[in-house]
Amino acid sequence: MSDRDGLFAGDDPFAIARAWLAEAEKTEPNDPNAIALATVDAQGLPNVRMVLLKEIEDDAFLFYTNYESVKAGEIALTNKAAFVLHWKSLRRQIRVRGVTEKEEGEKADAYYASRALQSRLGAWASQQSRPLASRRELMAEVALVTARRGVSPQRPPFWGGFRLRPLEIEFWADGAFRLHDRFRWCRDTLDAEWKIARLYP
Ligand SMILES: Cc1cc2nc3c(=O)[nH]c(=O)nc-3n(C[C@H](O)[C@H](O)[C@H](O)COP(=O)(O)O)c2cc1C
Numbered sequence: 198m199s200d201r202d203g204l205f206a207g208d209d210p211f212a213i214a215r216a217w218l219a220e221a222e223k224t225e226p227n228d229p230n231a232i233a234l235a236t237v238d239a240q241g242l243p244n245v246r247m248v249l250l251k252e253i254e255d256d257a258f259l260f261y262t263n264y265e266s267v268k269a270g271e272i273a274l275t276n277k278a279a280f281v282l283h284w285k286s287l288r289r290q291i292r293v294r295g296v297t298e299k300e301e302g303e304k305a306d307a308y309y310a311s312r313a314l315q316s317r318l319g320a321w322a323s324q325q326s327r328p329l330a331s332r333r334e335l336m337a338e339v340a341l342v343t344a345r346r347g348v349s350p351q352r353p354p355f356w357g358g359f360r361l362r363p364l365e366i367e368f369w370a371d372g373a374f375r376l377h378d379r380f381r382w383c384r385d386t387l388d389a390e391w392k393i394a395r396l397y398p
Contacts, residue, residue, distance in 0.1 A: 211255060381396055
């Protein structure tokens with residue numbers, strides 16, 4: 198027997214995530230799609246940073262970054278990652294854990310092309326996560342790629358998407374006196390059926 202309804206209605210967790218995000222787009226002052234993305238390094242030490250969730254696909258969550266960054270290196274170690282989406286105004290969170298794959302095809306090209314020219318050139322100029330001597334050096338690099346790449350740069354081969362396919366998705370909504378509602382969708386493998394459970398807060 199299930200008492201899952203209201204915010205948690207429906208069996209497709211991606212549809213629920215999309216609906217919550219659409220609501221957050223109306224209430225959050227900025228970046229409602231900001232996710233705290235967690236990876237682990239070779240020693241098992243966790244690492245976390247914000248990135249922007251750019252799409253919720255039928256069976257995956259998509260974000261973009263530099264493939265030579267620390268996060269990409271850590272993803273490459275395990276092909277696993279996790280993230281949390283938290284909306285302070287809505288008092289809700291979505292937690293996701295799963296396996297990753299690169300998106301470096303047409304979709305990445307199209308997203309790259311949709312960005313502002315300065316951002317496209319910035320992606321070329323940034324050796325993300327590596328030491329930088331000064332701001333001036335960065336601006337010199339931007340000037341260089343601007344001269345070299347022109348007004349319609351190709352997507353850099355070292356920049357693209359990651360798709361996170363979840364094994365676990367948890368929806369959390371604030372309740373009075375810390376009696377929150379939590380529902381977890383879980384599957385052992387990517388092609389297994391979801392098992393849904395309510396959790397104690
Ligand atoms: C709100 C917010 C959104 C961000 N979005 C992205 C993003 O979509 N992609 C990205 O590579 N970095 C993004 N960043 C920067 C990352 O947090 C981080 O500094 C950078 O990716 C380097 O991380 P790494 O050294 O762990 O690889 C964002 C930062 C903030 C605060």
